[in-house]
């Protein structure tokens with residue numbers, strides 16, 4: 001049975017998508033069968049994997065509103081063992097449309113149940129909000145992974161995020177676990193970075209991943225070529241960091 005990991009943080013630009021694309025790529029390279037589900041209307045994960053969002057006839061939107069089984073919208077990526085359920089522009093309306101639908105928090109979960117056993121890992125990349133799309137991603141998940149940008153405001157909003165996760169655990173999905181937090185865009189030359197790390201260690205005792213993702217321009221460039229870092233520049237610091245992160249994730253299941 002595959003493990004569904006939702007990558008969540010309502011703060012924008014903290015590295016959710018970069019983590020989803022590259023963690024997924026390295027898990028696949030390490031012979032795990034991986035599906036990345038893009039439920040962010042910005043569709044950055046979809047385009048970052050080289051797909052032209054405007055050419056898509058259907059995507060996660062159709063799956064969520066039940067026009068289409070999720071199996072019918074999945075594409076292979078150029079990487080072996082790595083599939084994507086793409087976001088399409090129509091998804092922008094889904095947050096509102098879902099409000100009046102039955103079992104609105106369970107739409108993604110029900111979709112993924114049909115294909116869960118085909119994958120080792122299903123990663124869900126969501127939008128920077130705590131709306132219904134994010135709630136769907138939490139309800140569908142076995143575990144939540146929280147990327148946190150190394151910056152002065154790193155902890156801002158975390159209380160609200162953890163509260164939302166608690167609400168989902170209490171009311172919708174008691175089995176949901178917090179997998180942990182991963183620090184992104186770390187700059188070791190900046191003294192503040194060390195302080196942020198210490199503070200997060202206290203906030204997430206035993207739940208902060210050892211791997212720290214450095215700030216690395218190659219990671220920022222790769223999506224414009226539609227490639228994960230392992231194809232764009234696997235020797236970069238960013239590439240090595242995501243490789244070690246993927247190994248750390250796999251180790252949790254051993």
Ligand code: ATP
Nearest residue numbers: 012013014015016017018128185214215216219220
């Ligand atoms: P959103 O909330 O809008 O979905 P996000 O949390 O998914 O954003 P990303 O899109 O992954 O964040 O990253 C935000 C920006 O920072 C992007 O331009 C990305 O290329 C860049 N970026 C992410 N991680 C790194 C890194 N480690 N080093 C340098 N740039 C990075």
Ligand code: MG
Nearest residue numbers: 016017040044
């Ligand atoms: Mg994103």
